[in-house]
Amino acid sequence: MTFTATVFIGTSLDGYIARLDDDIEWLTSRGEKAGEMGFFEFLDSVDAVIMGRNTYDKVIGFGEENWHYGDRHVGVLSTTLAEDADPRVHVYRTMDDLVTDLDKRGIKHVYPDGGRLVQSFLHAGRVDRFIISVAPVLIGSGHRLFGDLAQDVPLRLDTVADVGGGFAQLSYTVEK
Template identity: 80%
Template sequence: NTYDKVAGFGEENWHFGDRHVGVLSTTLPQDADPRITVYRDMDGLVADLDKRGTKHVYPDGGRLIQSFIRAGRIQHFVISVAPVLIGAGHRLFGELLKDVPLRLDSAADAGGGFAQLRYTVET
């Protein structure tokens, strides 16, 4: 679902420049967009990131973030808090196999009532 939103940006609003963009999907055709690499499973995605020597990734989309957490591939979180209490919806991190201890590194006023919290995963 996140890919559909990003693909709609078009060339004039493509914010990723020449950075590698990967999409984890079992349904998207592998040649859907020359700007992206489609991965069929998390193992293939992680193996390619390791092969590329990738040091930092920005996983976006609830299910992908959950997959990275379960794979132990998240070292830092930047969580933005909106000034709205939502009455229903999906859990941000879904079901986790175990607790993930975090250390708060910083908290900042992001303007407009938003706060940005930066955490490091403690191992």
């Protein structure tokens, strides 16, 4: 058994997910005007959330009231986070360990969250779909959603939607 993975993420129009100092205020302040953009409906469709260490630290910084993952499996791919750092998460050291464990658990739909983690999933050929909410702003520099790729990743456009607040939401399927 193998899972599918859908990336649900916000970017600036010029393709950044955070400033170089990891600030995302440019996204969150605009996102407040747009609302949740289908995030909670999407979250209801996944049975595991996997994030990178930086994203985990960001989520923890939002406070307990913003831990929206409920009882679904939450993992953090990190070589530095202590395995017992948070009883709500399972810490994975390698992508291979992560994939093996998710398959053993019978996980069907995964939400990979965080720039470097998404890039790791892409490099491993593990992304099946993208839902990208594009913010109405150019920030000029920062952390890109997509880093260098060894080869093209062909996509099929499924939908384009105006989700409010000036955001466009693009849904793509990865053609494998």
